Amino acid sequence: MGSRRSKLVLFSLLILAAGTLTYGYLIDQRAQLNAPAPTPILYDRSGAFLAQIGHVDNASGRIDYGYWPLEQLPDRVVKATLALEDRRFYEHVGVDPYAVGRAAWQNFVGAGRRSGASTIAMQVARMQQPESRTFMHKSLEAGTGILLTLRYGREAMLAQYLRLAPYGNGSHGIAHASRLYFDKPVADLSWAEIALLSAIPQSPTRMNPLRPGGLRHAVQRGHQILNALAKQNVMNADEAEIAHRQLASMRMPDLPRRPDALHLILRFHDLIENGQVAPASASAPLIHTTIDLALQADVTALAREYLDHWRSAGAQQVGVMVVSRQTGEVLAQVGSSNYYDRHAGAFDYTRTQRSPGSTLKPFIYALGFENGVLKPTDMLLDLPEGASGIGDADREFLGPMLPRQALANSRNVPATNLLRSIGLETTFRFLRELGLHDLETPADYFGLSMAIGSLPTRLDKLMRAYGALANDGQLRDLRWAFEQPQPQSVRVISLDTARLITSFLSDPQARLPSFHRYGSLEYPFPVAIKTGTSQGYRDAWAMAYSEKVIVGVWIGRGDSGTMNRMTGAGSAARLVHAVIDRVHGNKPGDIADARFPTPPDRKPMQVCVVNGQTNDNSCSQTLVEWLKPDETPKLAALPSRPDGILKSLPISATAGRSQGFSLANADTSNPQIHIAISTPARNSQIWRNPEQPAAFDRLALKADVQPHVPQIVWYVDGQPFAVTDPDRTVFWPIQSGEHRFQIRLPYRDETSAVVPVYVQ
Template sequence: MRKFIRVSLVTLLLGFSIVFGKTLLDLAPLPTTLSVTTSPIRKLQVLDRHAIPLIMTYQNDWNIYDYVPLHEIPELLQRIFLLAEDKRFYEHGGPDWRARWHALFQNILALRIVRGASTITEQTVRMLYLRPRTFWSHWLQGIEASRLERHFSKADILEFYLNQVPYANQRRGVVQAARYYFDRDLDTLNLKEMIALAVLIRAPSRLDLRRNKTEIEAPIVRLAQRLFELNLISNTDYQEILTTPLSLREASLPIQATHFVNYIYTSHAASPLPHLGRLYTTLDAKLQSFVQLILNQRIQELQNQNVSHGAVLVVDHQTNEVLAWVNSGRPSPEISGSQIDAVTIPRQPGSALKPFLYALALEKGWTAATLIDDAPLAEAVGVGLHDYRNYSRSYYGSLRLRDVLGNSLNIPAIRTIQFVSAQSFLQRLHQLGISSLTARSDYYGDGLALGNGGVTLLELVQAYTVLAYQGLFRPLKVLRNTSPTKAISVFTPEIASIIADILSDSDARRLEFGRGTLLRFPIQTAVKTGTSTDYRDAWAVGFNHHYTVGVWLGNLDQQPMSQVSGATGSALILRAIFAELNRYEETQPLFLSHKLVKVNICRTTGQLATPTCPSKLEWFIPGSQPVSSDQPELTPVKPLKKAFYLKQPTPDLQLAMDPRIPDEYEAFALMLSDTSLKVNSIEWVVDDEVIGTTVADTRQLLWPIKRGQHLAQAKVWTINAPEPMTTPTVRFYVK
């Protein structure tokens, strides 16, 4: 007997030693803090400039972004959780042995596990140290809970628990659960919703309200009855719980900025993680919501004109911070094109690039008073001939640069790009931050002046901030507190001032737009519109002393709109946004360089004013102002390598006869290049045969066209010349 007792004691001692040793080995180290601020960040939380969340993320291991201190959690909600999960929380030292023995007795009677006895402290340990749910894990959790309570206060443990307890769909803590199920903050929850949050943690997946609301009703009623018996709620409260159904609501962000957030994630993916995983952006949530409303309303108004999409970008060009980044509608897999960010998609800008073209012309010696010819113009495009037209199909003769830019005339723009060269213009657009124009200049040709290459709204607004900010280029900022970048001068302050002054001059746009249109703002604002071919894109860009705003309307599937231009479609949005921006701003004019010289000029000649001509005041860069009142020649746009050449036909031109017109009535105009020489007469030669003669200043002749290959040239007789000058022979085709 003694031997049996001795063996038993040794066995017991050995078993105790093994359990004791394994316990020491398996116990997790005590955490130094219950703070989760140093935990790994899987996905950043993106905030606006005032710390308003722009996106919800639940991909991190812990609830970092919706953590609230214990004193901000309603006291009644705390009591409900304590009653439901650990009614002796403030009495035990970690594990509740009384509850454990009671649960063990109930489980033995039922021959299955019907009740657990984990305290809130033990559940906290279970969250801190993930283990399989076994008896051994439960044993370790009890010891670790005791250690946890010796190092942390009850308030610290309860605060951690209420902020990190897991719910369905990756939500953690009562704040995220309240928003997920009821779209409420904690202080707006009703009593039944509070009880539901306490019941849900028992089986987050099985009791998920998004799947089934009926299964949770019975445990809610049982917990409510206990609350009533303990006088924690009134009979009225109890009856209301019994009769009022749970009302679920979809959680929603206070602001829609999905595309902006995606841009942040992609463009700043390699940036070092900020403090606590929070990324503060430059966006203004209030302004974002206002612009969203304006854009959506305008597109709704234009639906009958086949307008489906739009985008707006608002920038504070004093700081170069993006304040609003808006796409129409709400991104959804069910809505075609809604997941495309129209702010970053290249589209044809139409006339919106013209201010930069004329700024380059000013740099190369032109002035706002330079005369440019607005007359019918046809230029070779490949083996074809393109007739350039103004938007209104009107021609105004010789006009000053101020008027051709203000009225956004196409033919003078072509003459201007021929003066500065397409290559120089493309290089300058690249310096302005427009990187979507990736082809060579000969690919775009003169059509670059009219916007035949795609640019993004982001790039276009970036470029306009250069004009708005004294000709200086600075990259747009989307993150707060980023290091300042060095400004690069693209245009002089004087050139930027003149272009801005023209774009804000309602008199300069009177020919095509009138003086009293949507483009005339109550506060001085430079405005430019653009419309691409077949009304596929409608743009409006503007800036005042403080802000630059860009608007685009169109269809992301490239379908044309119905007669919606920048001036009729986008300008109203631009006007409404500036009205809001100016609401709390002190009125100020646009920047005007003090170096500019003001001169009274003649409206028709651009030279010094005389008593016999209508006059106006014009700004000039010092040294470029007119010094006489003599009528000038029109500014040449392209130096001629030869004294004479055929302007039409162009080499290898291909013409097609129109089947709708009788052949005998079809004709093509042979045209001679402009020249300053005095011409006496011109002999027009086709296929070595003189087909006609014109005299003096008649530089063209109608030729009845015939199918086949032809050769054309002209013999030009100048005054007092013994022999004619002959143009190079041009081969062309008629099909």
């Protein structure tokens, strides 16, 4: 029998030892100080609340906020917290034997109001690993509390409690609660505010200060805390009286509401997660963004208003960005019409790859100037020969054009010829340097169509690249927050080229005939603007910059479906205009006498658009071009190059007719008058230009008359249409159907051949 008893004792000791070891292992695993990362609060550039970037609680699925560390323990907060939560905190090592005994006795005898026995250390253990309130879990909390205190010390336990304690409405930690409820640092809290906040962790739901009942309960417990502090001589009588009076009359301010800018907030979430934006202080993780919330609200409203007008044409989504031209700071971003819109509204279209249409053309022209392939007086051929199957949306060819006109008119053939001259790989690499893509695909995959939108990019990348044009060739990253590290800008385009391209894009006269005057592309102050329309009307773009801002707009569909003749000039440019008017405070009728800075080493000269020569008063069509001294064209005939670029036009009548160009300085002594229509070509098939409203679609009529005569008469369908100088281009409003064009000389019998044209 003694042997059996010995075995039983031994077995019991083994079970006790195993239990003790298991218990020790479990509390050792729990006795680590852990807390979620602090959640930043975002403000706009003027200090208005933007959002909090919270943490998802895996157990409940709710989003929690706070967990801010404390650089120093705030003495008054510590004393208020310990006044009722753990009065003997400095006398025990994690478990208060007196409180445990009192709670056990109350539970045994069924006393009316039961008191808890959880110390600060035990509450930290429970908050780090919440579990059901069973005896086993309570014993684990007690052991963990003791080990935590022994391992880290009392000060660390207080700091951890004040970081983790729940203060209602998703807020954790006194520092975050102080910002959330009173918008001040914890060091600036009054005794009344400290008492109120210190009361909440006992029961955050019951004492929710934003509800009348919860505020009443929190105030009652706050008075108890103030009484305890007065009794402990922490406060004198006058301080206590003032605190009680302030607490009794306390009214909680409304919590700041997140604005209607979910895509923007998600952008900041990603910037923070990727380490691109970080708070200046870990203990007060406040991020001051560059966003102007008033402008953000206005741009959002404008985007929705304009999109509603275009929904009947198949448009479903919109993306808008506004960036400060001087600083690169993002002032507003609209990712879609509405995050919850059933038409793929959850996509952020400022970060979605789309076909950019013609918005890449300015960079191709810039590269042409940089590499010496192009000069402002070169003539680019917009002709069917050598077009490689690429045409314009209007199915028309405008003949020789200055680079200023070719870019401002967004002609496809000159751009693709220029791309061919520069080289596919060189252009592809340059666009990568601008940040417009990060593809490793061979340049040949996109080919010449790179110039008209086959290379996909994003609105935010276009904004950054257009910033280089707007800021004299200096490329810099977009800035989203004042705490964001800002690397040095990098020169990617010379100042001379950047200003030259800006002058092209801001010249309303150079946009004729493709874009009419005083429409969506023209402003009462200098604005450089480029539109784009992708194949099948899937994307409509407009990129513009003024003295103050860079604005980009994309219009399209989330499913990449086609729209009904929605163009960049007819849609996106109108929204850009409204946004720039909002930024500048522009009113109808306002006119500003200003211009963009000009290239410093260039002089303005009148250049003939017919041949690229400086005007000698014999040319009736000129543009102002900025030329260097060595770029003044020489009056010599040079042959046409296979890349579609003419260094000057032939000046003899015979050579001129062979090229199909009209000349203004032919020999008038020849009695035989040659008269012909050079544009349009015989049996041309013409479509309306989708980049323009139907009312402004016009066909350029050009004559070839040798020698020069004072006047000619244009006939359309047998009826006189216009009397004009033969060197002047006439514009006929396009009408559907078959039409016949002819030129006659006043008071003479000479007529041109009839040129039939078919318009669809």
